[in-house]
Amino acid sequence: MSAARHPWWYDAVVYQVYVRSFADGLPTGEGKGDGIGDLPGITSRLPYLRDLGVDALWITPFYTSPQKDHGYDVADYRDVDPLFGTLADLDVLLETAHGLGLRVIVDLVPNHTSDQHAWFRAALAAGPGSPERARYLFRPGRGKDGAKPPNNWDSIFGGPAWTRVPDGEWYLHLFDTSQPDLDWRNPEVGDMFEEVLRFWLDRGVDGFRVDVAHGLYKEATLRDQVRPKKPKKSAESMVERVLNDEPMWDQPEVHEVYRRWRKVLDSYPGDRMAVAEAWTQTAASMAMFVRPDELHQAFNFGWLGTPWSAEAFADVITDSIAAVSAAASAPTWVLSNHDVERHPTRYGGGPVGLARGRAATLAMLALPGSAYLYQGEELGLEQVDVPPEARQDPSWFRTGQPGRDGCRVPLPWAGDAAPYGFGGPDGTQPWIPQPDDWAALTVAAQEADPASTLAFYRRALAARREVFAGADEETVASAEGDLLVVRRAGVTVVLNAGTTPVALPQGEVLISSAAVPGGLLPPDTAAWVR
Known part of the structure; x- marks a missing residue:
């Protein structure tokens, strides 16, 4: 493929905006920020992203939601939650971004809905055997009086993946209890999501990031998961580990969903695209999501999970490029996101972690395909040890583990103390507290320092565009x-x-x-x- 024929996403640099934590610009009360990021806040900072040198932004869910999982529990897929603004605010964001030469990717959550979605509320009211329940995975329990879950699956957030309702049936939730899994074997589900795709494409979005893209279909029998009896620790066992029994993930039927979506995307002008969040067990299975008639990209979590090792880096680069080349696609590279520990901390923290983070970023930006950046990494932010009383991740409440709040702390824009210019002029504190030692890390402070991490990212992104644009x-x-x-x-x-x-x-x-x-x-x- 020649450079002139590359679609925009082929080698784009995409900046992930975690909407709650990027910028607070929504007027409340007397016109002051409320401590939660929103769509007007994003719009106000779009020139910053243009000047940083990225090509697109991916915005995490802003849809109507009870916010049990901060927007990944969707109650209405075709509206904006008042916490973040209005549909009119989104239209302004899209128009402003496009005017600045930026594309906009929005998050889509098709594996599950909120328990407040109209469909799930109707399912609870309708009872066992009803068409309303057939949109979800309701099943009778096992054991005496059906008192045990239908199978042995665990939730990603800890504990069993099943919850019992008052009439005795159980429903599946691979994540929080407030996120019931849809049954994609029901044609109503696929029809609804095609309507959702068209709704946002008609408004002008440039693409979708597909949450839990590998999880929509479960093995039809919902059988028990076969688990290894002992932990695998040896190098040889790593081969076995990727062959773990996973009847809830990466089923072959899921690819028909994306073939249908690809036809929808291709029917719109402007190279509309979709990128899969697919935590598959091998590079080869990940590449199946980006075959020519399916999705355009899939996140390369092999790069994100690679230890600080030249050999490990070389192996994942070689394997990733080979896998997607076989699928006639381009690779993606990412070091951090809203679900994982920030990479400077993973690399050891402090000056060493920061130095390694900058080095890994520079290597990543030289690789073919797309690079995805997570907000705040251009400032050198590390993982924050959020006080227990301030944690809000549902996994914290289910497992007692710190969870993901530490990588979601709102960005510091300016000033010597929290909220560091994140919100309104009255000093309203953000939804997760910011550290006391971030004054030197604000955007304003780093813009004044040519040796800062922000200045490095701007130089690196400019160099990528100059040196590698269109390189095949x-x-x-x-x-x-x-x-x-x-x-x-x-x-x-x-x-x-x-x-x-x-x-x-x-x-x-x-x-x-x-x-x-x-x-x-x-x-x-x-x-x-x-």
């Missing part, structure tokens, strides 16, 4: 000792995952994640050399 040459990745070496489009990308400096290849250093004195690449540093 073969990409080759290898590990040379502690060095990751990637060769693409006449450029050699080197990342030092070791503990001693190494000599860079001869040539012009286009950009580096830290200073490279005397042509030596320090540990935890990456550079592009031509």
